[in-house]
Amino acid sequence: MEDDTRRFLNKIVTTLGLGLLWLFINMTMGIYNGWFFFSRKPTIGNYIFYGWAALSLIGLLIIYRRIWKEKFPHG
Numbered sequence: 773m774e775d776d777t778r779r780f781l782n783k784i785v786t787t788l789g790l791g792l793l794w795l796f797i798n799m800t801m802g803i804y805n806g807w808f809f810f811s812r813k814p815t816i817g818n819y820i821f822y823g824w825a826a827l828s829l830i831g832l833l834i835i836y837r838r839i840w841k842e843k844f845p846h847g
Contacts (some may be wrong), residue, residue: 783839794832798825 802808807821 779842786839787836790832790835794828842847 792832798807802825805817805821807815807817810818
């Protein structure tokens with residue numbers, strides 16, 4: 773396999789893997805601890821969970837930008 777193709781597929785697999793890991797961690801934490809759903813009104817746990825989810829999403833997007841920043845010779 774050519775090096776460019778290998779790097780491109782590695783970027784795709786890394787992106788999908790990190791995205792699925794992020795989803796798994798956040799959904800497991802939120803549903804298992806009951807922070808994903810509101811009962812009658814939001815609790816401090818809901819605020820912490822959604823704050824964590826937003827900040828970790830920003831971090832994930834920064835990592836994605838670093839992964840996909842490199843240009844390939846073909847485009």
